[in-house]
Amino acid sequence: MVSGLINENPTVYERKERRVRTDSTNSDEFSVEPIDQLEIFDHIRDIRDPEHPYSLEQLKVLTEDSVEVDDLKSYVRVTFTPTVEHCSMATIIGLSVRVKLMRSLPPRYKIDIRVAPGSHATEAALNKQLNDKERVAAALENPNLVEMVDECLSPSFE
Amino acid sequence: MDLMEKNMELIEVQKLEGHTDRVWNAAWNPVSPILASCSGDNTVRIWEQSSLSRSWSCKTVLEETHTRTVRSCSWSPSGKLLATASFDGTTAIWEDLGDEFECISTLEGHENEVKSVSWNASGSYLATCSRDKSVWIWEVLGGNEYDCASVLNGHTQDVKMVLWHPTMDVLFSCSYDNTIKVVWWSEDDDGDYQCVQTLDESTNGHSSTVWAISFNAAGDKMVTCSDDLTLKIWRADISMMHSGEGYAPWTHVCTLSGYHDRTIFSTHWSSDDIIASGAGDDAIGLFVESKQHDSVNGPSFNLLLKKEKAHEMDINSVQWSPSKENRLLASASDDGMVKIWQLETIP
Numbered sequence: 001m002v003s004g005l006i007n008e009n010p011t012v013y014e015r016k017e018r019r020v021r022t023d024s025t026n027s028d029e030f031s032v033e034p035i036d037q038l039e040i041f042d043h044i045r046d047i048r049d050p051e052h053p054y055s056l057e058q059l060k061v062l063t064e065d066s067v068e069v070d071d072l073k074s075y076v077r078v079t080f081t082p083t084v085e086h087c088s089m090a091t092i093i094g095l096s097v098r099v100k101l102m103r104s105l106p107p108r109y110k111i112d113i114r115v116a117p118g119s120h121a122t123e124a125a126l127n128k129q130l131n132d133k134e135r136v137a138a139a140l141e142n143p144n145l146v147e148m149v150d151e152c153l154s155p156s157f158e
Numbered sequence: 159m160d161l162m163e164k165n166m167e168l169i170e171v172q173k174l175e176g177h178t179d180r181v182w183n184a185a186w187n188p189v190s191p192i193l194a195s196c197s198g199d200n201t202v203r204i205w206e207q208s209s210l211s212r213s214w215s216c217k218t219v220l221e222e223t224h225t226r227t228v229r230s231c232s233w234s235p236s237g238k239l240l241a242t243a244s245f246d247g248t249t250a251i252w253e254d255l256g257d258e259f260e261c262i263s264t265l266e267g268h269e270n271e272v273k274s275v276s277w278n279a280s281g282s283y284l285a286t287c288s289r290d291k292s293v294w295i296w297e298v299l300g301g302n303e304y305d306c307a308s309v310l311n312g313h314t315q316d317v318k319m320v321l322w323h324p325t326m327d328v329l330f331s332c333s334y335d336n337t338i339k340v341v342w343w344s345e346d347d348d349g350d351y352q353c354v355q356t357l358d359e360s361t362n363g364h365s366s367t368v369w370a371i372s373f374n375a376a377g378d379k380m381v382t383c384s385d386d387l388t389l390k391i392w393r394a395d396i397s398m399m400h401s402g403e404g405y406a407p408w409t410h411v412c413t414l415s416g417y418h419d420r421t422i423f424s425t426h427w428s429s430d431d432i433i434a435s436g437a438g439d440d441a442i443g444l445f446v447e448s449k450q451h452d453s454v455n456g457p458s459f460n461l462l463l464k465k466e467k468a469h470e471m472d473i474n475s476v477q478w479s480p481s482k483e484n485r486l487l488a489s490a491s492d493d494g495m496v497k498i499w500q501l502e503t504i505p
Contacts, residue, residue: 107471107493110420110438132334132367133472137198138245138271138289141226
């Protein structure tokens with residue numbers, strides 16, 4: 001059988017244990033807790049790979065270190081690593097991460113998404129596209145792309 | 159009058175609520191106290207100022223014509239027609255009938271999202287541009303007929319904005335390919351439009367997507383803004399073109415950098431020479447030319463003021479009102495709001 005997959009045999013890694021975020025020193029339930037790296041990683045770790053029945057965490061497309069956050073400045077940057085250099089699914093992965101963060105984070109947040117330096121053949125073009133909000137807005141009005149993104153964001157494989 | 163010597167403040171006059179998605183663009187009617195805004199909610203809202211209370215309210219919503227985001231809107235010079243460009247691939251022409259707006263024509267031809275539309279100074283031509291990389295020039299024939307006069311395929315990536323020169327039939331376009339192109343129709347040539355100049359990095363141009371263009375009232379200076387976080391000022395000897403001596407090239411005057419730390423999506427040059435900028439850092443910047451003319455470095459522009467947190471999210475459009483009586487600025491944002499600001503002198 002001829003496979004149309006871009007990466008037929010991806011390496012699958014163990015998922016990291018989920019840490020429960022408790023802050024025993026903070027007893028005031030009305031105090032504002034800053035958004036941190038782990039919280040943002042929790043929002044995106046289970047996004048499903050467009051090609052495989054694994055999460056982006058399991059394929060090490062994303063790790064906790066992929067997330068840089070500055071809550072005071074309302075800024076987050078996610079750097080993901082496609083499994084192969086010529087991954088044509090990188091756009092869908094980037095869009096999925098952006099959509100998940102747009103839905104999860106307060107609207108004051110500025111979000112940058114990029115591929116890890118040296119991890120993709122068309123790195124600069126990809127980064128430019130993923131951070132052009134007009135292109136992103138247009139893509140998210142395209143039913144075919146929205147279907148693919150929704151598929152990546154569906155929690156069904158748990 | 160030297161604005162830099164005065165204490166200026168940008169005062170929020172009114173917040174116009176109604177759009178249910180990000181607002182991409184705002185456009186002042188050139189004749190009447192009317193503002194149009196367009197949005198990701200697929201609608202256009204027409205806001206009108208009450209002559210009694212001076213407050214602004216939504217007069218009508220233009221909907222059920224565009225099926226996707228309405229990216230930009232532009233009034234004809236007479237103020238009677240409004241052109242709207244949409245991600246649905248069409249450009250609609252609306253006529254103001256007094257008590258309502260009627261869609262009198264739909265321009266089809268682009269392969270995908272139309273991003274910008276502009277009328278020339280006399281209202282006899284329209285230009286549109288798209289993600290399909292092309293710029294179309296439409297001739298206004300009368301009787302609600304619009305005919306495609308030319309399709310220009312100069313850009314290598316999607317074209318973000320088109321704008322006609324304020325006094326001459328010269329068309330400017332800017333693109334995701336980081337360039338600005340100047341298109342000129344020369345009578346003595348073979349009667350076709352052609353790109354006469356490309357402003358790119360090699361001519362001190364931008365190093366990333368160019369989002370917007372604006373001209374001063376005289377039309378001899380131009381400002382552009384970009385994803386490279388800069389604004390650039392350009393100038394040309396347009397008297398040479400007016401006297402028919404041929405094309406006068408545009409040259410880089412100066413670069414304003416360090417004022418915004420996210421993409422600058424919009425810039426607009428007011429009739430009294432104040433340049434406004436709106437950016438992804440939620441801030442509005444205002445700039446004026448320095449009166450201390452430096453004979454070595456040429457003209458320079460200084461920050462008049464920066465309004466931080468002008469909106470809660472990205473600012474997509476800043477537009478000065480054409481009204482001479484007061485300095486009104488409209489801004490449109492991802493937060494779904496249109497705001498009207500007044501630039502005032504603080505005693």
